[in-house]
Structures are given as C-alpha cells and as structure tokens.
Amino acid sequence: AQSVTQLDSHVSVSEGTPVLLRCNYSSSYSPSLFWYVQHPNKGLQLLLKYTSAATLVKGINGFEAEFKKSETSFHLTKPSAHMSDAAEYFCVVSRSESSGSARQLTFGSGTQLTVLP
Amino acid sequence: DADVTQTPRNRITKTGKRIMLECSQTKGHDRMYWYRQDPGLGLQLIYYSFDVKDINKGEISDGYSVSRQAQAKFSLSLESAIPNQTALYFCATSDPGQPNEQFFGPGTRLTVL
Numbered sequence: 001a002q003s004v005t006q007l008d009s010h011v012s013v014s015e016g017t018p019v020l021l022r023c024n025y026s027s028s029y030s031p032s033l034f035w036y037v038q039h040p041n042k043g044l045q046l047l048l049k050y051t052s053a054a055t056l057v058k059g060i061n062g063f064e065a066e067f068k069k070s071e072t073s074f075h076l077t078k079p080s081a082h083m084s085d086a087a088e089y090f091c092v093v094s095r096s097e098s099s100g101s102a103r104q105l106t107f108g109s110g111t112q113l114t115v116l117p
Numbered sequence: 118d119a120d121v122t123q124t125p126r127n128r129i130t131k132t133g134k135r136i137m138l139e140c141s142q143t144k145g146h147d148r149m150y151w152y153r154q155d156p157g158l159g160l161q162l163i164y165y166s167f168d169v170k171d172i173n174k175g176e177i178s179d180g181y182s183v184s185r186q187a188q189a190k191f192s193l194s195l196e197s198a199i200p201n202q203t204a205l206y207f208c209a210t211s212d213p214g215q216p217n218e219q220f221f222g223p224g225t226r227l228t229v230l
Contacts, residue, residue, distance in 0.1 A: 009157065032217050034217070034218075036221075041223070041224075042223055042224075043207060043221035043222050043223045043224055044160075044207065044209075044219075044221040045221070046218060046219075046220075051217075094217040105160075105162070105217060105219065107159035107161075109157050109158055110157070110159055
C-alpha cells in the first residue's frame with residue numbers, strides 16, 4: 001500500500017521569497033516520487049521526479065526536491081518565487097519504475113500556491 | 118498542437134443522461150488513463166488501458182465505462198449521469214518504458230444537474 005500527504009492545502013508567499021511545499025509519503029516498497037503542477041484550466045505538468053538516483057532532484061522553472069528516506073519526505077522548494085509559479089501542486093508516489101508494475105500513481109490532495117506581489 | 122487532447126472541454130448535462138468524454142493523443146503511447154479530480158481529493162483513477170485489448174478498472178470505476186477505439190483514442194462514458202459525478206476529468210498517457218511518467222490532457226469539466 002502507498003499513500004501521500006501534502007501537509008498544507010494552501011501556501012502564500014511574496015514574490016522573491018522562498019517556496020516550501022511539504023509532502024510526506026508511505027510506501028511498502030522502494031517508491032518513485034513526483035511533483036506535478038497544474039495551472040488554471042490546464043492539465044498537470046511534470047515538474048520533477050525521483051526514481052532512486054540522486055536524492056536531490058532538480059526540476060523545471062528552478063524547483064527542486066529532496067528525497068529523505070528517514071523522514072519519508074519529498075518537499076518541493078524554490079529559492080525565489082515568481083508570479084508565474086502561482087498554481088496547484090501535487091505530490092505523487094508510485095511503485096519504483098524498476099518493479100515492472102503497472103500504474104499505481106497515488107496523488108496527494110494538492111497544495112494551492114499563491115504568490116503575492 | 119497539444120499531445121493529449123480532450124473533448125469537450127466543458128459539459129453541462131442532466132441526471133440520467135448518457136455522456137461520452139473523448140481523449141486523443143499523438144504521443145504514440147500505448148498506455149492511457151482516465152482520472153477524475155475533486156476539490157481537496159487529488160486525482161483518482163477511473164480506468165486504464167495498456168493497449169487496445171487491455172482495459173482495467175481503477176479505484177473508482179463504478180458508474181463509468183471506457184472504450185479504447187485505437188491506440189490513440191480512449192473514451193470515457195457515463196451511462197446514466199448523476200450529480201456526484203460532477204468533477205474535472207483528465208486523460209493521461211504514458212510510455213511502457215516509463216509507466217510512471219504520465220502526460221495529461223487539459224481536462225473536461227463536467228457538471229451534472
């Protein structure tokens with residue numbers, strides 16, 4: 001079984017300040033972890049992914065996330081927020097890609113990021 | 118052009134009506150998925166298909182059916198729509214080599230009155 005918890009449903013930051021979106025997961029096996037972003041009226045776009053390689057993962061638009069097995073966390077960060085970062089962000093856990101398993105993406109409930117001018 | 122397209126983008130219907138949502142992709146992926154998104158619940162998997170002859174139920178398939186007409190097309194049907202099927206519906210695709218990296222369409226907003 002696997003699950004993912006996004007600890008904040010809403011986060012507000014000022015433009016130019018750091019962003020932290022928190023995600024904790026549970027998984028019975030070696031997980032793959034993802035962050036997706038959803039802009040208004042758009043589909044979900046993959047931001048970054050962790051698949052058992054480097055624990056610090058860099059994604060698009062300056063975002064990065066660190067896989068911490070001891071804390072079962074995969075928090076998303078960005079040093080300096082931009083107005084265009086305002087969107088909803090989803091943390092996703094999956095079976096490891098090497099497992100040969102089918103789908104089984106489990107989505108968190110989402111964090112709405114607001115960027116204030 | 119978008120790699121994954123969904124039609125219609127918005128639909129309002131009445132209870133008891135049959136509705137079909139369509140998804141097409143130009144990514145050449147074998148795997149396709151239908152999800153629904155409700156506020157505060159993230160995405161939940163309705164059905165998924167690994168190829169034209171392989172269709173599987175997801176977490177919340179009751180009240181829904183699907184048809185994989187071709188590699189590029191995957192349709193979702195609500196045989197008799199009910200108000201609690203009001204949601205945002207997403208289609209997604211993935212490559213068998215990277216099944217966990219999914220590419221999403223823009224979504225269909227369905228309202229059942």
